[in-house]
Amino acid sequence: VRLFEYEAREVVRRGGIPVTDFGFATTAAQAREIAERIAGPVVIKSQVLTGGRMKAGGVQFADTPDEAERHAAHVLELEINGHSPRGVLVDPRAQVKQEYYAGVVWDGLRKQPVMLFSDMGGIDIEQVAAEHPDHVGRRHISNLLPLSDFAAKECIAQTGVTGSRLNRLVPIMTRLAAVFAEHDLTLAEVNPIGELEDGTFVALDAHVDMENEARPRQAALLRDLGVGEEETRQAREATPFEIAGEEVDAMDHRGVAGNVTEFDGDLGLVIGAGGGSLTLFDAVRAHGGRPANYCEIGGNPSVRKAAGLARLVLEKPGVDKIAVMMSIVSNTRVDIVARGVVKACLDLGYDPADKIAIFRIPGAWEEEGFKILDHYGVPYADRTVSMHEAARRAVEGVKA
């Protein structure tokens, strides 16, 4: 789950990292009040979960509360990459001597978090790493040992930073690593950290991503931040079709019949399991097919859920036929899926033989499943027909 900047700043602040006296506003009037409190020049920043804010005009500078209110009114209405802002962040404009970067991310190969530091802050760390590798420090940290300042010191010192700067930056990096671990983050970034005229340091922006799997045990923090349980915060907002797919999956707790993603084609897909769905979606496209959706079934869902998913896909505007395909199943029962998809066709008043372009699910209880399909004249295939061949037949079935 991605957090907005104002939420991310709150998370690092709670972790003991100094932040500016910023405020969050959802109306222009609120933005004005915050600017009045700050009593100096401010920055108005759009709160959206997408990049390119500055370029899109989502970041504006204001010298007076009047100006802040005007800019906020504009930014609040400004859509960026299809995202409407949650609000605006009103931030005092700091006089900064130098900008730094501090971040913590997972290294999936080393299977440890890695601290990243640069004395060239304010720009993308990957760009710095590519162009100025000697300005980036890296240090992996143990998952088991208690966090200790020396790791942060080693990380920062790699860039040549020394003196009081080093000693003041070390606790910021250590605290960032602590926040990363404590809140199950997959990314914790403070960029830039500003070095002020008086030699102190302050976070001028923050970026935080929390792992979805950890949402249950991070419920208290998410509640404090006001992140609703229903907020998925995916890269793309869920469509009504996708939300209906989640409802199908939630019908009961037996297996999975969901993870629906909407596409604009004419071939409805009832496919599974995880890897099988990825393979089959590619296969349909490789044969020139246009999928209407992606989805996953697996873990032996009930007839009701399989039928619900098939019905949802069949009812999607523009869908002519569905293809029911999986990699060889050992847990999910072929006959249960067959029953479900046939039921969906019958419930909608369709002939299953006409609406199901191909049924290719080999494996557990396949004889029973194939008997049902024979009865209704649905074309099916066993494991001697490859997943790609089944996809080809599905695509031909739609053309026919």
Add this chain to the structure above:
Amino acid sequence: MSILVDAETTFIVQGITGREAVNLTRECLDYGTGARIVGGVTPGRRGREVHGVPVFDTVAQCVEHHGGPIDGSVVTVPPAFTKDAVFEALENGVKLLVIVTERIPRRDVAQMVELAKLRGARIIGPNCLGIIVPDVIKMGGIGGPAQDAAKAYTPGPIGVISRSGGMTTEMSSTLTAAGLGQSTAVSIGGDPIIGSSYAELMPLFETDEETRGIVIYTEPGGRMEAELATWVTEHESRLPIIAFMAGRFMDEMPGMSFGHAGTIVEGHEDTASEKIARLAEAGIIVAEEISEIPGLMRDRLGAGATA
């Protein structure tokens, strides 16, 4: 021969009284020469039996009952308790853990993996179906009930490593149909951090005399395939590798996760197209379709390469 497990391997099932675990226990007992499941653990259920396997409260009780070290454990406890269960197994001398559980937070996984390394143990998974040595032993739900597993898997010269449990069986079945059996097939799990990657299993297959080629199933997300490409280049592996890459469509949809938790395009390096290029550079053939895999493997193995 085989890697990781053989007919002598002893293991326990942690969370054995759960619905899926009961099935899994039955399947493993029935398959091949019959798995040596020496105990099961569910706290508070000591004294019960699951298909004749005695249930204990702790791993220590299992070890005591067995009267010596236990080789492995299949961990099927809910995600909130998995780390504790794995730590318990590791601290009681278990050296091979197959973690079936899905949706374990990454930090927990990383902690388990780090402790396993300190204890000289190995983790397969999480979010995996386990290991199978055809006609000998299966450790985990891989291949399903014994009679279904027997349809898909046959003994032979090919090592299979897959990020998808279901696709491990699909690919092995395709190999079996073409007369290419498997030495060992490993479902390594679909999470962003897993106990054993392709490159971490390759040295085992490399030293296994029976294994003559490797088939892998790969997906977008992460850098495991790049790690394998580097390993192959640096070690001049004797084993030809044929890869299949699913999820090519995801290159157009960065930031969205499909199929498995670890399957998400976050940058340039972890796209399907970039991975295919990396694998190809290292001499790994990437099949367009699964049905091509046996033919490609036979070409690389040369004449007389049948099971």
